[in-house]
Amino acid sequence: MRLPRFSSLYSRIFAVFWLTLLIVVLTLLLLPNLDPRAQHTIPEPQLKRFEASAQSISQQISRSYGSLEKKLKRFTNKDRHKRFQLYFTTLEGDIITPRGHNKALRNFITMADSPDDPKQKLYGRWMMAGPFAVEHENTQVLMYVGRLWREPPPFFIQILDKPFQLLLVTMLVSTPLLLWLAWAITIPARRLQQASERVAKGQFEADPKLESGPREFKQAGASFNQMVGAINQMIGGQQRLLSDISHELRSPLTRLRMATALAQRKQGDSKELDRIDTEAERLEKMIGELLELSRMQVNSHEHRELADANTLWYDMLEDARFEAEQRGKSMSYTPLQDWPIRGNPNLLISALENVIRNAIKYGDDTIAVQFHQDQEDGEWLEISVEDNGEGVPDGELEDIFRPFYRVSTARDRSSGGTGLGLAITESAIRQHSGTIKASRSSLGGLQITIRLPLAR
Template sequence: MRFPKITSLYGRIFAIFWFTMLMVLVAVLYLSHLDPRKQRDIPPSQMIKYERIRDYIESKYQQEPDLQKIIRDFNRQARPQKSNRPSLFLADLSGNILTGKARKANHFRELRNFVTGYSGTTPKQRLYGHYLIAGPLTINLADQDLLLFFGTRWNQPPPFLLQLFDKPLQLLLAVMAVSTPLLLWLAWALSQPARKLERAAQRVAKGEFVVDHDLETGTTEFQQTGKSFNQMVEAVNQMLSGQQRLLSDISHELRSPLTRLRMANALATRKLGESSELSRVDTEAQRLEQMIGELLELSRMQANSHLERETQPISSLWEEILKDGQFEAEQMGKALKYSDIPNVTVSGNPKLLMSAVENIIRNAIYYGKDRVEVQIYTSKDKLYISVSDNGSGVPDSELQDIFRPFYRVSTARDRNSGGAGLGLAITESAIRQHNGSITASRSDLGGLNVLIQLPLNS
């Protein structure tokens, strides 16, 4: 017979609860068959021994007609002995005890309780503390039918269940011992899908929007949660992809009228000659074209970047960029120094990560007077990239604004010396997509310091 699989969380909890209660109920019901303190049937092997003793006594006193003499003989033999031989007691058919009255302190009260509480036709036995009384067997002595009882010292330990039910603390510990493995199994069964969901949430926090079908396993509640989580990831993927396609399409469509504008301006210049107005139109058209080019570059880098993730050593990402930056700085009469690259890995889109760091280094080379320093180091589970220059820097009031799109500061880093103001915005977007952060501050060299923080691959 196959039992249906319980897929509901509440179903598993109720199943464990009722299973534990059933075990306790079975133990309570079965206890009555184990408890020697209640009247029970005498085991067959012990019954044979008792019958042999009865037959021996009948044979021994077969020729004795005086019952009182037999009773006195029984009382003498029933004195406490070191041996494990049973003590013998006689009673008449009415239940009056004939032997042992002189030894009331020696289990006589237990014997009287057993005799008065006995009702039936078959011999029984019952335990009183450490003394077991059994009987009665019918015996004929001095031509009278009497009842024979046996008393034996009980040296066996009480059954385990009796110890438990006699001591509530032990019973509680036993129930805990039985239920703990079941509860541990339940905790494990609940923790597995919860951990899968936690790992999936961590991947999303790092910018990895990947559908994980393993989330849709486990109990019904976790299956529904995993399915909803995957639907959310798919919706975010579609939203990001749509946004990136829209940016790319807009940038591409803007180039056509811009190209026609520059052609018309060139024809007007050829026809009318040079003028300040036409030169201004051409200058603004060039800047607009540069801006659209940067937007197209951003859209190409970000296209499906949330889906294209790799785990790579950081040396393979930025070592060549640092060497190229060092060469370019030397050509401009400047010096670029960088620290050793740690042997660690990061997870992300290689193109975005390489472009982000390259943009910061090129800005430092361009705006620095003659010195650029790059420090790459790790702390706990974070990677830090610090780029400093000794240029004119950025006013403290504008340090947080330089990462906004199209923003240009009012000092040397302005419209005449820089681009369209999208470079740092592209870098900030790339770092943020990798669950990192980027901040700007005044450099110890006197210029600008840009600090990038990224999570290490775990």
């Protein structure tokens, strides 16, 4: 049976309830007609045979002599194996023959006493049928037929007689309906859960499938898609604003550097003009990094694709190793495998590149990059970048990911850094549902550990 489609979750629940109730009502209505222990009409072929037997007995006793009881008694002792028995009573219900205590017959007589409407009913394994009219000298007696019932009880009767089996059958009947209801509820709920997981990973994509199914989930899906659209607009607006502000700052900065150059040409070099030029240069570099950050982040959540770690980072690692060699330093990395990663390729490459170039810049002569899959659950890729430089004080390990933060050791303003590199990296890793942390390296310098979820 194919169930109709319902737009509302509540209507589906009510449909299952009413369908179950309908099955129960139909069972209760049909039960009396199917239960042989209830009183039923006699099937037509048997009814004709019993009526023919009653007429034959009427003809035989009319031709014989003796008392009525003696005449009828010869018809009650024919079956030696007791598989078939005839009973005779008066119209008032008094048993003529065979005499004796017969509880089933006496009970049946009270319910079936009209030869115009004979019935049958099962008592244990004994089926009683009757009454049938037998004529004798202008009087009438009633004949009842008892026969041994060898057929097993119907299956549903056996079930009703045993509560445990009744419970089991009820569960079997209701389970498909409950499974259908659970399926109708869990399918849209699972879609909503998967969409929420995608948003948690930074994939702000509307899913048209959410707006299907029961009315309640359809409304929730539509609201979810509207929320995703609003988040996309908000993120895009903020990043475009940052990009516009950074771009607009470059014009007065360029004029400032030109005015400084003209002043140096007219007045000659001075500490004040050199300081202005140095700060202007640093500001220009900072604005450049802000522009780079905004360019990477504008709609970065929409440009996501599935890639493997080898394709993603191999070229960047080779370039970094070449750069380290040019500086007289040694950089090594463990072999890359085809670990699947879903995300924005430019952001992921830039994030790891910032960390490695920092290690090359501040390390003394050794940089080590290690890749390995998390052994606990196998769903994370862990990347560690170590150097043997001076490192970072323990109290500042968590602060180095803050924008514009610079530590007070070798990694200070004199190095020319703006404090945005690790902030860009932290933002990119967070957009991909990953984590990043800093700690002391076994080489003596700084260790940066990045964890990224692998695509399923």
